Amino acid sequence: MSQIHVTTKINGDETEFLCGPEETLLDVLRDHLGMTGTKEGCGTGDCGACSVTVDGRLVCSCLMLGAEAEGHEIGTIEGVAKGDELHPVQKKFLDHAALQCGICTPGFLVAAKALLDRTLEPTEEEVRYWLAGNLCRCTGYDKIVRAVMDTAAELRGA
Amino acid sequence: MALDDRFHNRDFKVVGNRVTRPDGIDKVTGRARFGADMTAPGMLIAKVLRSPHAHARINGIDTSKAEALPGVKAVVTYADFASAHAPDDDNLVNCMAKDKALYDGHAVAAVAAISTAVARKALKLIEVDYEVLPHVTDVDEAMKPDAPVLHEDAQDESVPAGTPKNVVRRYEFGHGDVDAGFAQADKVIERSFRTEAAHQGYIEPHACLASYGSDGRADLWCCTQGQYAVRAMCAGMLGMQASDLRVTASEIGGGFGGKTTVFIEPVALALSRKAGKPVKLVMERSEVFRASGPTASTSIDCKIGMTKDGRITAGRAELRYQGGAFPGSPVEFGAMSGFAPYDLENVQAIGWDVVTNRPKQAAYRAPGAPMAAYAVESVIDELCQELGLDPLEVRIRNCAHEGTLSPYGVTYPKIGLEETLKAVQSHPNWTAPLGPNQGRGVACGFWFNFGGNTCVSLNIDEDGTVSLSTGNPDIGGSRASMSQMCAEELGIPYDRVRCSIADTSLLGYNDVTDGSRVTFAVGLATIKAAQDAIKKMCGRAAAIWGIPEDAVEWEDGCAKPAGPNAGEHPPMSLAEIAAVSSQTGGPIAGHYECNADGAGVSFATHLVDVEIDPETGFTKVLRYLVAQDAGKAVNPDYVEGQFQGGAVQGIGWSLNEEYIYGEDGRLQNAGFLDYRIPVASDLPMIDTVIVEVPNPGHPYGVRGVGETSIVPPLAAISNAVSHAIGKRMTQIPMSPPRIVEALEG
Ligand code: FES
Ligand code: FES
Numbered sequence: 022m023s024q025i026h027v028t029t030k031i032n033g034d035e036t037e038f039l040c041g042p043e044e045t046l047l048d049v050l051r052d053h054l055g056m057t058g059t060k061e062g063c064g065t066g067d068c069g070a071c072s073v074t075v076d077g078r079l080v081c082s083c084l085m086l087g088a089e090a091e092g093h094e095i096g097t098i099e100g101v102a103k104g105d106e107l108h109p110v111q112k113k114f115l116d117h118a119a120l121q122c123g124i125c126t127p128g129f130l131v132a133a134k135a136l137l138d139r140t141l142e143p144t145e146e147e148v149r150y151w152l153a154g155n156l157c158r159c160t161g162y163d164k165i166v167r168a169v170m171d172t173a174a175e176l177r178g179a
Numbered sequence: 180m181a182l183d184d185r186f187h188n189r190d191f192k193v194v195g196n197r198v199t200r201p202d203g204i205d206k207v208t209g210r211a212r213f214g215a216d217m218t219a220p221g222m223l224i225a226k227v228l229r230s231p232h233a234h235a236r237i238n239g240i241d242t243s244k245a246e247a248l249p250g251v252k253a254v255v256t257y258a259d260f261a262s263a264h265a266p267d268d269d270n271l272v273n274c275m276a277k278d279k280a281l282y283d284g285h286a287v288a289a290v291a292a293i294s295t296a297v298a299r300k301a302l303k304l305i306e307v308d309y310e311v312l313p314h315v316t317d318v319d320e321a322m323k324p325d326a327p328v329l330h331e332d333a334q335d336e337s338v339p340a341g342t343p344k345n346v347v348r349r350y351e352f353g354h355g356d357v358d359a360g361f362a363q364a365d366k367v368i369e370r371s372f373r374t375e376a377a378h379q380g381y382i383e384p385h386a387c388l389a390s391y392g393s394d395g396r397a398d399l400w401c402c403t404q405g406q407y408a409v410r411a412m413c414a415g416m417l418g419m420q421a422s423d424l425r426v427t428a429s430e431i432g433g434g435f436g437g438k439t440t441v442f443i444e445p446v447a448l449a450l451s452r453k454a455g456k457p458v459k460l461v462m463e464r465s466e467v468f469r470a471s472g473p474t475a476s477t478s479i480d481c482k483i484g485m486t487k488d489g490r491i492t493a494g495r496a497e498l499r500y501q502g503g504a505f506p507g508s509p510v511e512f513g514a515m516s517g518f519a520p521y522d523l524e525n526v527q528a529i530g531w532d533v534v535t536n537r538p539k540q541a542a543y544r545a546p547g548a549p550m551a552a553y554a555v556e557s558v559i560d561e562l563c564q565e566l567g568l569d570p571l572e573v574r575i576r577n578c579a580h581e582g583t584l585s586p587y588g589v590t591y592p593k594i595g596l597e598e599t600l601k602a603v604q605s606h607p608n609w610t611a612p613l614g615p616n617q618g619r620g621v622a623c624g625f626w627f628n629f630g631g632n633t634c635v636s637l638n639i640d641e642d643g644t645v646s647l648s649t650g651n652p653d654i655g656g657s658r659a660s661m662s663q664m665c666a667e668e669l670g671i672p673y674d675r676v677r678c679s680i681a682d683t684s685l686l687g688y689n690d691v692t693d694g695s696r697v698t699f700a701v702g703l704a705t706i707k708a709a710q711d712a713i714k715k716m717c718g719r720a721a722a723i724w725g726i727p728e729d730a731v732e733w734e735d736g737c738a739k740p741a742g743p744n745a746g747e748h749p750p751m752s753l754a755e756i757a758a759v760s761s762q763t764g765g766p767i768a769g770h771y772e773c774n775a776d777g778a779g780v781s782f783a784t785h786l787v788d789v790e791i792d793p794e795t796g797f798t799k800v801l802r803y804l805v806a807q808d809a810g811k812a813v814n815p816d817y818v819e820g821q822f823q824g825g826a827v828q829g830i831g832w833s834l835n836e837e838y839i840y841g842e843d844g845r846l847q848n849a850g851f852l853d854y855r856i857p858v859a860s861d862l863p864m865i866d867t868v869i870v871e872v873p874n875p876g877h878p879y880g881v882r883g884v885g886e887t888s889i890v891p892p893l894a895a896i897s898n899a900v901s902h903a904i905g906k907r908m909t910q911i912p913m914s915p916p917r918i919v920e921a922l923e924g
Contacts, residue, residue, distance in 0.1 A: 041296070057216040058209015060432070062382040063464040067851035070382055098209035111207040115199050118816035121655035121824060123206035124213055124383040124432025146860075153860040156851060158380045158433050159655060160820055161827030162859040 029090040031056070032100025040087035046080075047071045049087035050097060058098040058127050062156065069155030072128040073097050079135040081154075098127035101134055110134055110172040117168035121159035128155050133169045141177040145170060193667040194879055197816045200659040201678060202430070211430045214386030214402030219457035222388070223252050223291040225450050226298040227443070227460070228305050229470060230280030230287055233314035233536040233844025234327060237278055237307060240288055244304040250297035253454035254305070256288045260416050260449060269505040271416045273539045274445050280309065281329060281504035282536045283845040284469025291450040291458045314536040314844040318501035319478050321345040321535045329534045333506055345534050347506040350514050352587045353495075353527035360493025360525030364484025366566055368558050374550045374893065374911040375837035376476040379543050380828070380856045383432020384467045389447035390457040396423045397448055402431045404438040404652055405691030410683045416445040417452070424448075427682040428652040435828070436542030439691045442471055468849035472541020473838060475500040475508040481517075481554035485562040489573040493525035494518050496554060500547065501533045502540035508532045509540070509547025512627075515587035516890075517551030519625035520574070520596055520782060522583040536844055542693060544825060545626045545886035549832070549893050553911060556622035556894030561907055570621050570898075571609070574784070575600050578623070589780075595808030595872030596623065596782035602806040602868040603784045611802060617790045618903025624783050624890025628883040629694025630775030630876075634687035635704040637665065639712055639767040643754025645669065647678040647708075649701050650689030655824075655885070656817040657697045663813055664702045664879065668709035670736030671753055687772055695883025698813055699874070700775035706878050712769025716756045719763040724748045777876020781883060783807035785826065785891035789899040796918035798834050798900060804866040810874035810882030822888045823865040829892020831857045837912050 024039040031054070040049045047064075050056040050073070062068035064083045071082040074096035101108045110133050113119070120126045129152065136143060136151045143151065148169050149162070157165060205211040242254040257275045276287045288305050292298040313327040320326055321343075328344045337349040361367050387401035397419065403409050406426040414421045431438060447460040462471070478499045484492040496517055502508025514530035528551075563570040578600060579585065581593045603609055603621065613619060637647045647665050651657065662676040669676075690696065717731040720738035724731075730745040731738050737750035760767050788801040805822040812818040835855050839847040848854045873880025893911050901907045906921045 043296070051215075055218075056209075057212070060213070060383070061215065062384070062432075063851050065464065065850055065852065068382055068464075102208055107204070107207065114207050115203040118197070118200075118656070118814075118820055120203075120206055121817070121820050122381075122383070122431060122433045123202070123211060124381075124430075126206050127209045130207060149859040149862070153858040156380075156382055156856060156858065158382055158435070158828070158856060159824045161823035161857075161865050162862055163823045163865045164816075164820060166859060166864070 025088045027088055027091045029092065030094045032097060042088060044087045045083050046073070046085045046087050046090055047082040050082060056097055056099055060124055060127055062124070069132060070125055070128040072131040072155065074131060074135055077138065079132055096131070098131055101130055108134060109175055110137060110169065113168040113172040117164045117171065119160065119164040119168040125155060125157040129157065129165055137173055137176060141173045143173055191667060193663045193673050194811065194813050195815065196663065198659055198663060198673050198814060200656050201662060202653065202658055213383055213432050214429045215461045217388045217400045217429065219388060219390055222457045222459050223293060223454055224295045224298050225289055225291045225447055225458050225460040226302055227286045227446065227466070228288040228302045229466065230276065230283065230285040232280055232309055232311050233283050233316065234312040235280045235309040236312060237276060237280060237287065238310055239308040241306040242288060245290060245301040248297065248301050248304060250293040251290060251301045252293070252456060253291045253450045254288060255446065255449045255453060259453065260445065268415065270412055270440060271445065273505060274442060282538050284466065284538060286446065286470065289446045289450060291454050316535050316537055316840040316844055318476055318499050318533050318535065321501060321533050322499065329504055329536065333534060346531055347534055348532035350511045350530040352514050354584065355525030357493040357495045357525045357527045361484040363492040365487045366562055367482065367484040368561050369480065369482035370558055370909055372479045372481065372554045372557065372909045374477045374553060376473045377543065377832040377836045378468060378473040378854065379435035379437035381433030381435060381437055384462040384464060385443050385471060386461040387444045387447050388457060388459045389444070389451040391448055391451040393455065397451070399424060399426045399444060399448060400429055401426065401444050402429045402438060404431065404434045404654065404693060406652065406683050407650065407688045408439065408691045409441055409444055412441045413445045413448055417448055425682055425684045428680055431652045431654050434654055435544045436546060436693060437472055439542050439693050440472060464851065465849040468854060469846050470538055472539055474543035474546065475502045475540050476838070477550045479550065479554040481558050483558045483562060485566060487566060489566065489568045489576050491521060491523060491577045494523055494555065496528045496551065498528065498551060499531045499533055501535040501537065503537040504534055505539045506532055506534060507540065512547035513551035516548040516625050517555040518586040520579055520623040521577045522579045523586065526586045528586060544828065544889040548624065548626055548890045549829065552622065552624050552890045553893035553897065556891065557897055560898040571600055571604050574623055591780060592875050593872060594780060594782060595870050598870045598872055599782055599784040599806040599808055602870055603786050603804060606804055606868065608786055608802050608804045608866060611788065613788060616793060616903055617788060617801065618899040618901065619788050620895040620897065620899030620902065621784065621786050622891040622894035622898060624887055626695065626781050626887040626890060628699065628778035628781050629696040630700040630778040631690035631694065631696050632688050632774050633700045633704040634689055634772040635701060635708045636686060637708050637712060637769045639716065639753065639757045641757055641760065643675065643757045645671070645676045647676055647705060648681045648686060649678060649705065650681050650686045651692045651697045651701055652680055654692055655820065656814060660698050660813040660817065661701060661705050665705050665709050668706045669713065669753060670734065695781065695885040696778065699778050699877055699881050699883045702813065702881055703775055703877055704771045704773060707771035708769040711771060712767060715767050715769070716753065719756050719760065719767065720751050722763055779810055779874030779876050779882040781808060781887040783887045783891055785895040787895045787899045789896065789903055791900065791903045791918060793922060796915035796922065798913065798918065800830055800863055802863060805888055806868040806870055807884065807887055808870040808872050808882060809884045810877065811871055811880035812869050813881060815869060818869055818884050819867045821884045822867045825886065825888025826865050826892055827857050827862060829889045830896065833893050833896040833911055833913060835912050835914055
C-alpha cells in the first residue's frame with residue numbers, strides 16, 4: 022500500500038509524515054512520531070486516553086485517520102506545558118493527587134484544558150459531563166473533578 | 180513483632196503529609212513510559228490468533244502459509260513451549276492452548292512480523308482444525324452431572340468422590356455448632372445470591388517488549404504488578420534460568436490484581452527467540468476482555484440467625500465460584516472472609532471451586548471477598564429490617580475486636596472495625612434526609628492484607644541525597660510513600676530521597692504488588708534499611724570523633740555524641756557524613772530483606788444513598804461514604820484515593836458491569852462501550868474518613884489500604900436499592916432491566 026504524505030502542525034510545530042491509509046492519528050503520533058504521551062486504552066473511541074485537539078476541538082485520535090490531519094493543527098499532551106512551565110491544570114492534578122497510575126492522565130489533561138479554554142466557570146456537573154468520555158479506573162474521579170474545578174477557580178482569580 | 184509505642188506515638192515529620200509524588204511531572208507531561216511506550220531497533224510486531232470457540236479440540240494447526248508470507252519472521256504454537264517445559268503448567272496452557280481451546284479468546288498461535296498489517300494478514304493464513312465441543316459458562320450449570328467436562332483430572336481429594344468433574348476444590352472454614360446457633364435465633368433468614376463476573380478494567384492493555392539474545396539471555400519490558408513473578412513464570416515456560424532473564428517493570432496503567440500473572444509475555448519471548456529479533460506485543464481492548472483474567476462469577480446461599488435484640492447466633496454460607504477454565508477461583512478467600520467482620524460463636528462457610536469455559540480468572544482487588552460480603556451483609560440487613568433494628572447498632576453489637584476468633588481460625592490482634600462503624604454513625608451522611616424512591620444502605624468489609632518477600636537497598640549519595648531501590652512496581656503513588664518513610668527514619672527532608680523501581684537483576688525476589696502489601700512490607704523493609712544505614716553512619720561519625728560506636732546516636736538526621744564518655748563534638752549531618760565517606764571507609768548503604776509478617780487485617784464500613792427511577796430502573800448514587808482503618812496513613816491523599824477508587828469499582832460492579840456470554844459461549848460485550856465502567860457523570864464525590872488504629876506489626880502502624888474498599892459496595896448498594904424499591908435484590912449487577920423486573924415481579 023502506498024504511503025500518504027501529510028503536512029500538519031503539532032503543538033505549534035510544522036510537521037510532515039508519511040502514513041498508511043489505514044493508520045489512525047494515534048498510530049502516527051505514537052509509532053511514527055515517537056509521541057507516546059497520547060495513550061491507547063481501547064482504539065474504539067470509548068476511553069478518551071487518546072484525546073488530542075484538532076484546531077482546538079477535542080477529538081479521540083484513535084477515531085481519526087492520520088491522513089485527515091492534513092492542514093490541521095493538532096494539540097497533544099506534550100504541548101500542554103510551555104517548556105518547563107506546567108499548565109495550571111497539570112499543577113492542580115499533582116496538588117490534588119488526581120492521578121494514581123497515570124495512564125488516563127494525558128487524556129484527562131487534554132480534555133480538561135479544552136474545557137477551560139472554553140469556560141472558566143464550569144459547574145461540577147459540567148465538569149463531570151465534559152469528562153464523561155474519559156475513563157479513569159483508579160481514582161473514582163473525585164480528585165480529578167476537584168482539580169479541574171480548582172484550576173478554573175485559580176484561572177478566574179477566585 | 181511486638182507493638183512498639185515509641186514508633187506508633189512518635190511525632191511524625193514526613194509521614195502523614197500530603198506530599199507531591201516524585202513521578203508526578205512525568206505523568207502529567209506524557210513523559211512517563213508505560214508498557215506500550217517502549218521500542219527497540221529492528222523490533223517486530225506480534226499478534227495472537229485466538230479461538231472463536233468456547234470449547235474445541237485442536238486436531239492440528241497448519242502455520243505453513245503464514246510462515247511463507249513475506250515479512251513474517253516467526254510463528255509459535257504450544258509446541259514451541261512444550262519441549263522446554265514439563266509437566267503441564269496451567270499458566271502456560273492458559274497463555275497458549277495445548278490440545279483444546281477452553282474459552283472464547285484462548286490463544287492458539289502467535290505471529291511476529293515486520294508490521295501490524297503483515298502480522299494481521301498472517302493470522303488469517305493460519306489454519307486450525309477445530310472439533311467443536313459442548314461448552315458451559317455458568318457456575319451452577321457447570322456443577323451438574325451432565326455438564327460438558329473441561330478436564331478429566333483437575334479435581335483433587337478435597338472434593339467428595341462422585342462429585343461432577345468440573346468441581347475441582349472444596350474448602351471449609353468455621354467453628355461452633357451452627358444448627359444449635361440457629362435454634363437460639365428469633366429469626367433466621369436464608370437467601371440465594373448471584374454475582375456476575377467483572378473485569379478489573381485497567382485502562383492500560385497488557386503490553387510487553389521481549390528481546391531474546393543469541394547467547395540465550397533475554398530482556399523483557401512489560402507492564403506488570405511483579406517483575407520477579409513474571410521472570411519466574413516466563414523462565415519456567417521457556418526453559419530458561421531465572422538469572423538469564425531480566426525483567427524491567429514499566430510504569431503501569433492500573434492492574435487491580437489483573438497484572439499479577441502473565442498472558443502475553445512468554446509468547447513474546449518465544450517469538451523473539453524464534454525470530455532472533457525484539458518483539459513487541461500489545462493486547463487490543465477486546466483481547467483484554469476475552470483473554471486476560473476477570474474475576475469469578477458466583478452463586479451463594481447464605482443463612483443467618485439473629486435474636487430480637489440483634490445478636491447474631493449463627494451464620495452459614497455455601498459459596499460456588501467459577502474461576503474460568505482452570506482451578507483457582509478465589510472461593511477460598513470468599514469462604515474465609517464473608518463472616519470475618521463478626522464475632523460469632525457458630526459459623527460455617529463451605530466453598531466450591533468450579534471450572535467453566537471462560538478465561539482463567541486473575542486476582543481482582545480483594546479477590547473473592549466482595550461476593551461473600553455481599554451475601555452476608557445482605558442477609559444481616561434483611562434481618563435488621565425484619566426485626567426493626569438499626570443496621571449500624573447491630574453491626575457494632577456483633578463486630579470483631581482484638582481477641583475475636585475469626586471464622587478462618589486466626590485470633591485478631593488490634594483492629595479498627597468498630598471505629599469505622601462509629602465514624603459512619605457520627606458522619607452527617609448517616610442522618611441526611613431521604614426523599615421518595617431513595618434508599619440507604621450500609622455494609623462492612625474485610626480483607627486479610629499480606630506481607631511477603633521483600634528486598635530493599637538504599638545508598639547514601641556523596642551529595643547527601645538518598646537513592647532508594649525497591650522491587651515493586653509503583654501502581655498508585657508508592658514511590659512517594661516509600662520516600663516518606665525513608666526520609667522519616669533518616670530524619671531528612673522528603674525531597675532528598677529518590678525512589679526507583681529495580682529490575683530483576685538488581686535486588687532479591689520481591690513478591691508481586693498484591694495483597695495491599697507494598698506500603699506495609701516494602702515500607703517496613705525501607706525503614707529497616709534506613710536503620711541499617713544509620714548504624715553505619717553512626718560508626719563513621721564515631722571513627723571521625725575517635726569515640727566508641729555505641730557513644731553515637733542518630734537524631735534529626737544527624738549523628739550526635741551521647742552518653743557520659745562521648746565527649747563534646749558538634750553533630751554531623753547525613754550530608755556531612757556522606758561528603759567525607761571516601762575517607763572513612765567508602766560508600767555508605769543500607770539494606771534489608773525479609774519475608775514480612777504482621778500485615779494487619781483491614782476493615783471498612785461503607786454508607787450509600789441511592790435514588791431509583793421506577794420507570795427505567797436506573798440507579799443514581801446520591802451520596803457515598805467510606806470509613807476505613809489505615810493503621811497510619813503515610814500519604815493521606817493516596818489513601819483517600821484508594822478508598823474512592825475501590826468504592827467506585829464496587830459501584831460499577833453493583834450496577835452495571837458484567838461479563839455477558841451468548842448461547843454460543845462467546846463473550847458478547849468485549850469492549851468499553853458494552854462493558855460500561857463508571858464515568859465521571861455517573862458519580863457524586865466519594866466522601867472518606869481515614870480511621871487510624873495502628874497495626875502492631877509495622878514500626879509506624881501502617882496497614883495496607885488498597886483492597887478493602889471494594890469489599891462492602893456490592894452489599895451496601897444492594898441494601899440501599901432494596902430499601903428504595905421495597906424489594907430484596909439478590910443479583911449483581913442491579914442493571915436497570917433487573918430493577919424493573921424486580922419492581923414488576
Ligand atoms: S484509545 Fe481512543 S478512545 Fe480509547
Ligand atoms: S489514574 Fe489510573 S486510570 Fe486514571
